[in-house]
Amino acid sequence: MSGKPGNAFDRRRWLQATLAAVFAAPPPSGMLQQAFERAMAAPPLPEGTEGRASAVLLLDPDSGRVLAGLRTAFFFGPRKPCGSLIKPFTALAFLLRHSPADLPRFLCPPAGGSQGDPCWNPQGHGLLTLEQALAHSCNSYFRQLALELDPADFARLLYLFGLETGADEFPRFDSFPGEEQRRAMTGSSPRLAVPPIRLALAYAALYNGGRLFLRQNPEETSAARSVYMEAASLAVIQRGMRLSAQEGTGRLAGAASSSRYVKTGTHSLREGTHRLSDLEGWCLAVDRNPAEPLLVMTFVHPGRGATEAAPLAAKTLAVYRRLRPARRSE
Numbered sequence: 001m002s003g004k005p006g007n008a009f010d011r012r013r014w015l016q017a018t019l020a021a022v023f024a025a026p027p028p029s030g031m032l033q034q035a036f037e038r039a040m041a042a043p044p045l046p047e048g049t050e051g052r053a054s055a056v057l058l059l060d061p062d063s064g065r066v067l068a069g070l071r072t073a074f075f076f077g078p079r080k081p082c083g084s085l086i087k088p089f090t091a092l093a094f095l096l097r098h099s100p101a102d103l104p105r106f107l108c109p110p111a112g113g114s115q116g117d118p119c120w121n122p123q124g125h126g127l128l129t130l131e132q133a134l135a136h137s138c139n140s141y142f143r144q145l146a147l148e149l150d151p152a153d154f155a156r157l158l159y160l161f162g163l164e165t166g167a168d169e170f171p172r173f174d175s176f177p178g179e180e181q182r183r184a185m186t187g188s189s190p191r192l193a194v195p196p197i198r199l200a201l202a203y204a205a206l207y208n209g210g211r212l213f214l215r216q217n218p219e220e221t222s223a224a225r226s227v228y229m230e231a232a233s234l235a236v237i238q239r240g241m242r243l244s245a246q247e248g249t250g251r252l253a254g255a256a257s258s259s260r261y262v263k264t265g266t267h268s269l270r271e272g273t274h275r276l277s278d279l280e281g282w283c284l285a286v287d288r289n290p291a292e293p294l295l296v297m298t299f300v301h302p303g304r305g306a307t308e309a310a311p312l313a314a315k316t317l318a319v320y321r322r323l324r325p326a327r328r329s330e
């Protein structure tokens, strides 16, 4: 089938995907969507999601096409802070000027030390590689990485992936005060808000050979532009997200599947507090099943990424995989 391995550019596959996007019926509708909605509402519901606001978006990462979802308008709505979902892009910004073979290890100490805000994990994560820091969404690691990262590189990365701020009421990243820029790079600044659909499509580009679809609303056909990333840099992010699914914050979205890549994020509506009622949880999961790759983004309010949004992503993928054979025989 595909002549080239990994993320090498494959013109034929690119063309097929682009044509599929152009001719796709954009909003999820029809029997598959109806069956999806029924199955998602049926027990067992992921623990902690009952009675909470949630939204689900399921995409084909190769075409940017929306396949199914719940309350999908949320993803096409206003910008939102997305917590640690930004960390892979912080890592890619660092990789613009650093070799994947020569990445730093940083220590995440237990809380109570002298290193400013503690990590979300009070026990500390110990000494971590970048992949492990992505997997465990370690705030200490990313705070130390942000100190070595040129904010201009991060701004460039945001632009490259269509995540730039400044187009509307949100301030531009390069206008943030210095300390706020560092916090934004770790995913803990409420000022860094991105359109959820753009973020989902930026993740898709990490898994489809660098095609960034520019869909802004469910009705628009989705043109693409190419984002060039070194294969070795991309592999660092993918290994981190794979490890997250296996043993990190993403394991409730992926532990059972060998083709799952996950990142979670949690945003606090009140700065400095971590009470569940103040939190919003995100999960981004890619299932690289070669027969039909899928990308799901989930949002739960109130909730956390690892404990509420991740199980919702797992259920989404399980439900859709179960329904698909029925659609093929229609």
Ligand SMILES: [Zn+2]
Binding pocket: 108, 119, 120, 121, 124, 125, 126, 137, 138, 139, 140, 141
């Ligand atoms: Zn940590």
